[in-house]
Each structure stands twice: as structure tokens, then as C-alpha cells.
Amino acid sequence: MDLSKTLPTMVPCRICGGTVYECLDFGRQPLSNGFLKPEDVPHERYYRLAVGICTSCTMVQQVHEVPRQLMFHDGYVYRASGSSLMRKHFEHYAEHLLATELNGEDKFLVEIGCNDGVMLRAIHEAGVRHLGVDPSGGAARVAEENGIRVRIDFFERATAASVRAAEGPADVIFSANTISHIPYLDSVFGGVDALLAPEGVFIFEDRYLGDIIARTYFDQIYDEHFYLFSVESVRAAAEQYGFQLVDAEHMPVHGGSIRYTVARPGVREPSASLLALLEQEREMQLGRHETFAGFAGRINGIRDDLVRLLKELHNDGKRILGYGATSKSATVTMFCGIDSGLVPYICDTTPGKQGRLAPGSHIPVRTPDAFRDPYPDYALLFAWNHADEIMAKERTFREAGGRWILYVPDVHVI
Known part of the structure; x- marks a missing residue:
């Protein structure tokens, strides 16, 4: 899907009642914190992730609302x-x-x-x-x-x-x-x-x-x-x-x-x-x-560059693991088409996510011990907002020759 070519759907603003013009459409997405047991995969829920901007109050908001009970409940895993x-x-x-x-x-x-x-x-x-x-x-x-x-x-x-x-x-x-x-x-x-x-x-x-x-x-x-x-x-x-x-x-x-x-x-x-x-x-x-049109073009570029890099490394026989089974990683894996063929599993410290499958992509989530036994050649850092903390904790990975892949603000390797 090309984000820069989305059609301008119009809906009422949830704040002021003005007109919201759709400006980004990420297509079919799962519940971002819906980490699955294997038997739950056939029942996984999806929705269309699209956002627009109000021409009156400028509030950027999603075009479709996911029922709150599906996202925030007794089994919510984030801590x-x-x-x-x-x-x-x-x-x-x-x-x-x-x-x-x-x-x-x-x-x-x-x-x-x-x-x-x-x-x-x-x-x-x-x-x-x-x-x-x-x-x-x-x-x-x-x-x-x-x-x-x-x-x-x-x-x-x-x-x-x-x-x-x-x-x-x-x-x-x-x-x-x-x-x-x-x-x-x-x-x-x-x-x-x-x-x-x-x-x-x-x-x-x-x-x-x-x-x-x-x-x-x-x-x-x-x-x-x-x-x-x-x-x-x-x-x-x-x-x-x-x-x-x-x-x-x-x-x-x-x-x-x-x-x-x-x-x-x-x-x-x-x-x-x-x-x-x-x-x-x-x-x-x-x-x-217009600001979002430029944003969409840059997102398309990141997707193309990231998928190209992952496929090149995979074809060269390099082993790539994910690090940080974050909520936001669902947007990345689904929009970019990343699955366990390119990234065999994601390592995460949250007990409630370990042993489950990441939403949408169904990439297995494993403990941090799996990251070190043995270290991969590359680690795709989904938890980039904690990069300094994670890289300091995993400095032995770098010392062993491992490299981090980040995709914001652009695709680059550290």
C-alpha cells in the first residue's frame, strides 16, 4: 500500500464536529497488544488503521475506533x-x-x-x-x-x-x-x-x-x-x-x-x-x-529501504532477530510485510509476552536469554525509544560483532 495515494475519506471530528480528512491509511492491522497463544491465531481481530486531520481544530485522529474493551482489559500485558x-x-x-x-x-x-x-x-x-x-x-x-x-x-x-x-x-x-x-x-x-x-x-x-x-x-x-x-x-x-x-x-x-x-x-x-x-x-x-502528504512519502521510503535491507541480509545468510515486542512493532511488521521468515523471533523482557506470538505477523516472542544464545548478526530494534538503555545493557552484543538496525528517522545500521 502506498500511503501517499490514499483517498480523502471524510468523517466528523470527535472533538469539535468539524470535517476530518483522512491522510494516512496503514491498512489491515491487528490489536497492537494482542499477543497470541498459537491456538488463538484463527480468532485474531483486525481493523483498518487510518488517521485524518480536522480542518477546524487540527486534531489528528483515527478514522475508525477500536472498542476499548478489546484493548484495555484484565489481560493487558504492558507494564x-x-x-x-x-x-x-x-x-x-x-x-x-x-x-x-x-x-x-x-x-x-x-x-x-x-x-x-x-x-x-x-x-x-x-x-x-x-x-x-x-x-x-x-x-x-x-x-x-x-x-x-x-x-x-x-x-x-x-x-x-x-x-x-x-x-x-x-x-x-x-x-x-x-x-x-x-x-x-x-x-x-x-x-x-x-x-x-x-x-x-x-x-x-x-x-x-x-x-x-x-x-x-x-x-x-x-x-x-x-x-x-x-x-x-x-x-x-x-x-x-x-x-x-x-x-x-x-x-x-x-x-x-x-x-x-x-x-x-x-x-x-x-x-x-x-x-x-x-x-x-x-x-x-x-x-x-500537505504536511501529512510529505510524511506519507517518507514512510513509504522507509518501508522500501527496510524490506530491501532485511532481504539482502537474509540472502547473505545473516541471522536477524527482533528486539522489543512493542505495541508499535505491529504497525511496522504489518505495513512492511515482515514475518518470521525474515525475523525468526523477537526477544522481550515482559513475561506476559514471552512464549506468545506477536500480533499480525505471528513472530514468536522469546526471553532475552534467547537473544544471547547465540547472538544474532543483526538486531532489528523495535523498542527504539529505549535505544540508549537497551544498547548499554546489551553492549556484549556489539562487542561480539553484532549490529543494530533502526528504521527511524530513516533506515540505518549501528
């Missing part, structure tokens, strides 16, 4: 604590919140999508009142085992009203890499309105459209990422739902993310960082359909 980099990231920010927004008597923080409690652990240890809300029971129970209070549920208007009645208002509502997963932002902001204290803040961080476009991070587009946020589109969404975006901070995690701070109108002054990022986006023309 945020699996990366030492992310543990440090959240520990550092928790310390910041404790010194600022949560510095006072009987402060209360609610986290939307707390997963295994990687951020709430420091809040809990500091003795600050808290509550995590997450529909993925398996991950939530890991948090509960560490003393963290969790409500196993989806966050929406009714959930927030129930929490407010039982706990009182929240001084901070926090979320990381979750708000972009939720198509029904109207109910989320309705919940924030019901739960947030008058002077409170809603803080969330998510992968940044500006970095995705500039660095061709096309695999950040998969079923869970219903929205691809820009600062301008988040500002428009906040205003649509009666709030004000007051700060935006660019961060390096996940290849580039933004931490947004939203408050009730007039509570806080917009920051200089927010205004600078808005101006930068205007220069990048993130809200224009």
Missing part, C-alpha cells in the same frame, strides 16, 4: 515499570509534584491510567492521598500489591463523579500516555470538571505530533493512539470543553513528548513555553494536510 528510564522519569516528576502542587495539607491526586503504579509509588510513599483509575485489572493489581489505591475502571464523567462523592475534589489529576488513547474526550473532560478542585490542575503527557512528523516516527500510529496531539489541537480541545491550556513542556521520552497543564479559565497565566511551542507549530505547519 510501565519495565523500563528503568521510565521509572526514573516518573519518580523525578512525582518528586516535583510533591514539592509544588501537592505541597500542603490533605492534598489529593488522581491518576488516569496508572498501570502498575510506577508514578504513584512515590506519591504513596510520601503519604499523600491518591487514587489510580485503570481498566486493566492485571496491571492495577500489581500497583495494589505495593500499597497503592486503585479503582479498576475506565475514567469518564460517571467515574469521576463517584470518586468526587467518596473522596472530595482532586488537587491534581495526572495522566501519562493515556489521554491520547481515549476517543471520548468529552466525557474525560466532563470527569475532570466534576472532580478537579477550583484551583486544581489537570496534567497529562503524551507523544508529540511534532516529533512524530519531523522524525518520521510512523510506528507511533497504532490502535491505542487514537489521537496524535499537537499543542494547538490540545488547546482547542481544552477550550471546547471549558478549560484553558496554560503550559506545555517538551520532553525527550518516547522520542518526544509534551506535558500539558490544563486549568479552569483564568486560574493561571499561559506560560512562555506554551506560547513558544504554538509559534513553532505554526512554522512547522502541523495543521496542514
Whole structure:
């Protein structure tokens, strides 16, 4: 499929009701975290992964919605604590919140999508009142085992009203890499309105459209990422739902993310960082359909270059393994047509993925020990957003002559 030749399907915007023009179509895709037992393969679910951009509010969004119960459930395998980099990231920010927004008597923080409690652990240890809300029971129970209070549920208007009645208002509502997963932002902001204290803040961080476009991070587009946020589109969404975006901070995690701070109108002054990022986006023309046409052309080029390289290495008798059975790897393997013939298996540290088959491609997932016994000639790094951490851990692979293959921002070998 040639992404640059997609037809402009039109659908209503989920935020403002404007017109969304389809601009990218990755075709048939599986549930990105649907790691399979062999007997489950005949029952695997697929959907069409296509995104468009609203001509009114500029929100980039998927054209088709995957039912939330299929993605986020008791068996959801992702664990945020699996990366030492992310543990440090959240520990550092928790310390910041404790010194600022949560510095006072009987402060209360609610986290939307707390997963295994990687951020709430420091809040809990500091003795600050808290509550995590997450529909993925398996991950939530890991948090509960560490003393963290969790409500196993989806966050929406009714959930927030129930929490407010039982706990009182929240001084901070926090979320990381979750708000972009939720198509029904109207109910989320309705919940924030019901739960947030008058002077409170809603803080969330998510992968940044500006970095995705500039660095061709096309695999950040998969079923869970219903929205691809820009600062301008988040500002428009906040205003649509009666709030004000007051700060935006660019961060390096996940290849580039933004931490947004939203408050009730007039509570806080917009920051200089927010205004600078808005101006930068205007220069990048993130809200224009033409920008995505260029993006699509670069994605097509990456696909062609990656498949060519893998086939050449395979024909030369080189052994190639995958590293990191990530959610985003489904987009890569399906769009590029990579299967176990080119990459016999993928190594991953997540116990819930080991011994299963990667969604769509059905490449087996094995433990990190399999990566070292023996080392391959090349490793295709699907978890490129943790490249420094992984390469440091696997330095013996390089010392043994192994080489890493990366495909963003272009195909290259390290």
C-alpha cells in the first residue's frame, strides 16, 4: 500500500464536529497488544488503521475506533515499570509534584491510567492521598500489591463523579500516555470538571505530533493512539470543553513528548513555553494536510529501504532477530510485510509476552536469554525509544560483532 495515494475519506471530528480528512491509511492491522497463544491465531481481530486531520481544530485522529474493551482489559500485558528510564522519569516528576502542587495539607491526586503504579509509588510513599483509575485489572493489581489505591475502571464523567462523592475534589489529576488513547474526550473532560478542585490542575503527557512528523516516527500510529496531539489541537480541545491550556513542556521520552497543564479559565497565566511551542507549530505547519502528504512519502521510503535491507541480509545468510515486542512493532511488521521468515523471533523482557506470538505477523516472542544464545548478526530494534538503555545493557552484543538496525528517522545500521 502506498500511503501517499490514499483517498480523502471524510468523517466528523470527535472533538469539535468539524470535517476530518483522512491522510494516512496503514491498512489491515491487528490489536497492537494482542499477543497470541498459537491456538488463538484463527480468532485474531483486525481493523483498518487510518488517521485524518480536522480542518477546524487540527486534531489528528483515527478514522475508525477500536472498542476499548478489546484493548484495555484484565489481560493487558504492558507494564510501565519495565523500563528503568521510565521509572526514573516518573519518580523525578512525582518528586516535583510533591514539592509544588501537592505541597500542603490533605492534598489529593488522581491518576488516569496508572498501570502498575510506577508514578504513584512515590506519591504513596510520601503519604499523600491518591487514587489510580485503570481498566486493566492485571496491571492495577500489581500497583495494589505495593500499597497503592486503585479503582479498576475506565475514567469518564460517571467515574469521576463517584470518586468526587467518596473522596472530595482532586488537587491534581495526572495522566501519562493515556489521554491520547481515549476517543471520548468529552466525557474525560466532563470527569475532570466534576472532580478537579477550583484551583486544581489537570496534567497529562503524551507523544508529540511534532516529533512524530519531523522524525518520521510512523510506528507511533497504532490502535491505542487514537489521537496524535499537537499543542494547538490540545488547546482547542481544552477550550471546547471549558478549560484553558496554560503550559506545555517538551520532553525527550518516547522520542518526544509534551506535558500539558490544563486549568479552569483564568486560574493561571499561559506560560512562555506554551506560547513558544504554538509559534513553532505554526512554522512547522502541523495543521496542514500537505504536511501529512510529505510524511506519507517518507514512510513509504522507509518501508522500501527496510524490506530491501532485511532481504539482502537474509540472502547473505545473516541471522536477524527482533528486539522489543512493542505495541508499535505491529504497525511496522504489518505495513512492511515482515514475518518470521525474515525475523525468526523477537526477544522481550515482559513475561506476559514471552512464549506468545506477536500480533499480525505471528513472530514468536522469546526471553532475552534467547537473544544471547547465540547472538544474532543483526538486531532489528523495535523498542527504539529505549535505544540508549537497551544498547548499554546489551553492549556484549556489539562487542561480539553484532549490529543494530533502526528504521527511524530513516533506515540505518549501528
